[in-house]
Amino acid sequence: MKYNLLGNTGLKVSELCLGTMTFGGKGYFKAIGSLQQDIVDDILRTSVDAGINFIDTANVYSEGMSEELTGQAIHNLGLNRDDLVIATKVRGKMGEGPNDSGLTRKHIMQQVELSLKRLKTDFIDLYQIHSYDPLTPLEETLQALDDLVRSGKVRYIGASNMAAWQLMKALDYATYNRLAKFVSLQAYYTVAGRDLERELIPLLNDQKLGLMVWSPLAGGLLSGKYNRDEQNKEGGRRANFDFPPVNRDRVFNIIDVLQPMAQEKGTTVAQLSLAWLLHQPAVSSVIIGANKMEQLHDNLKATDVKLTSEELQKLDEVSQLPQEYPAWMLERTGGDRKL
């Protein structure tokens, strides 16, 4: 396992991060997974033994159960809290009241206490906003997050699911007001969904932010158990839950390249899809998800898969995004300003 710095910090995070969205099985997240304490303990033990030090959860995952099971597993396994980098999130709907979601000072301050309690810890390493809140002024959110960093309850703050302009606005506000800045973005990125490369990856490079990738197998679609002819061989989340949304034709064209390549290399399609992400320079950590122990074992081996430049080029060709304005115009007009 390799350790990368998370953005412009000195914090070392494992190149694979353990995702916990399959823990619990309550409410909306029931369709994703309902793993209970025994297997959660096994998953965490196996992950830590493989060198993972980074765990991602959220208050909304199974209505708090994911955080609770994760906190309990750390306790059950007797892990040293300080050896782990624990990331969680705030923003989603946690109740029926008018103030039970969003990024208000009130909701953030209430939810951080509940997350700390469920995780059985007195600090969160990376506290992330789960997405943008169009109703709350960014200033209110950023001041509240800064207060949490100063109080010691939170070590670093991160963003997730934001448009480039929203993220840049937040970074600038924090800079000019000397507030804690987001150190990372958690976003969807796969060989079959490279939209991030248009605006967000250039921003992350420019601003030196880390990138944590969510749903790296597009919810299982890139795991090898789906192809053009057999769309649902052995069941799974994708059977009746189309998330993240994809252009199926495009994905199956990519899987048509992944399958023989995996066979030739003696790896699995899942490992190859994860390895493609691990080869992208912007990626700090890939958040893996699993519903079964054998899936976890499969995915952990992705760190051993090396892709040649020819293989990377082949995957690049089949997955390239069509060029979009202003990218094509910037490429034309930038020709005279290259070193």
Ligand SMILES: NC(=O)c1ccc[n+]([C@@H]2O[C@H](COP(=O)([O-])OP(=O)(O)OC[C@H]3O[C@@H](n4cnc5c(N)ncnc54)[C@H](OP(=O)(O)O)[C@@H]3O)[C@@H](O)[C@H]2O)c1
């Ligand atoms: N910030 C956000 O908005 C956001 C959104 C989504 C996720 N996340 C984070 O990202 C993590 C990972 O997301 P994800 O669970 O969607 O990741 P994913 O890797 O795209 O999908 C994981 C699912 O694919 C199937 N799978 C995984 N490995 C497999 C293998 N080797 N062979 C066959 N099937 C396999 C399993 O589902 P089945 O067995 O049901 O097929 C598994 O639950 C989450 O736990 C969470 O921490 C964040």
